[in-house]
Amino acid sequence: MGVSQRAPLQSRAPTIWDASNQSGQQLAQVILAQLVENGADIDISGLEFDFVRSIRVWDVRRYSHRERGRDDDCSESYNMRLGTYGTQGEFGWHRTTPAAAPQWVLPTRRCSSSSWRRGVGVEWEDHEGNHGYEWVAY
Incomplete structure (x- = not known):
């Protein structure tokens, strides 16, 4: 059996975290734009x-x-x-x-x-x- 390779945490994190180097209102605008573009990344139907x-x-x-x-x-x-x-x-x-x-x-x-x-x-x-x-x- 081979060893499974996992992608580094940074590449597995939702794209919303790409905005973490922003601040204040600019951060909120980046997050909102990513949510509108990508949709929520979790299932909330439960x-x-x-x-x-x-x-x-x-x-x-x-x-x-x-x-x-x-x-x-x-x-x-x-x-x-x-x-x-x-x-x-x-x-x-x-x-x-x-x-x-x-x-x-x-x-x-x-x-x-x-x-x-x-x-x-x-x-x-x-x-x-x-x-x-x-x-x-x-």
């Missing part, structure tokens, strides 16, 4: 990476509701989308509706008074299954 797929981004560009007319009809208007991560970490936007949003995104949908909401929210589950979220109004 259950241990479910925390990545649990991240949801709520983009509420416009949400309002108010009473309209003499019959106390409620008018609801919205432009919302939801961002999610796929099996290998690919991110995508999808249109969504107020009915799909959790209460922390739209605290009230009652039409007893006029309401307006705009902002971005991010929610997640950590590796232990704990739920968290942040909301930024703008």
Whole structure:
């Protein structure tokens, strides 16, 4: 049996490490360019990476509701989308509706008074299954 030769560690390292002689923002730009060009070099489809797929981004560009007319009809208007991560970490936007949003995104949908909401929210589950979220109004 012959002895197997392995390539030196430097030639086996992901190309992202080629940027290690850079610094600061320049390093981040080199890394991002390599990731976009080469894609991720690990498989994240396993259950241990479910925390990545649990991240949801709520983009509420416009949400309002108010009473309209003499019959106390409620008018609801919205432009919302939801961002999610796929099996290998690919991110995508999808249109969504107020009915799909959790209460922390739209605290009230009652039409007893006029309401307006705009902002971005991010929610997640950590590796232990704990739920968290942040909301930024703008």
